């Protein structure tokens with residue numbers, strides 16, 4: 001768990017190889033995440049982020065397209 005991100009208001013979405021962190025207050029709603037991979041990021045599902053629905057590399061690739069920093073990840 002990345003306590004620094006939690007203290008900044010991020011929520012954690014747990015995966016086997018990688019955790020994804022999201023901060024709704026920072027999100028600019030560009031939609032890059034959901035367009036980038038709908039299996040990982042799906043706003044009509046709870047939880048809306050499922051890191052295990054793609055490979056580790058794919059999770060990192062999509063998160064690297066987030067323009068705001070609202071999405072972060074931590075490999076295990």
Ligand code: SF4
Nearest residue numbers: 027028030031033066
């Ligand atoms: S890519 Fe980042 S800024 Fe854009 S909608 Fe997703 S989380 Fe928000």
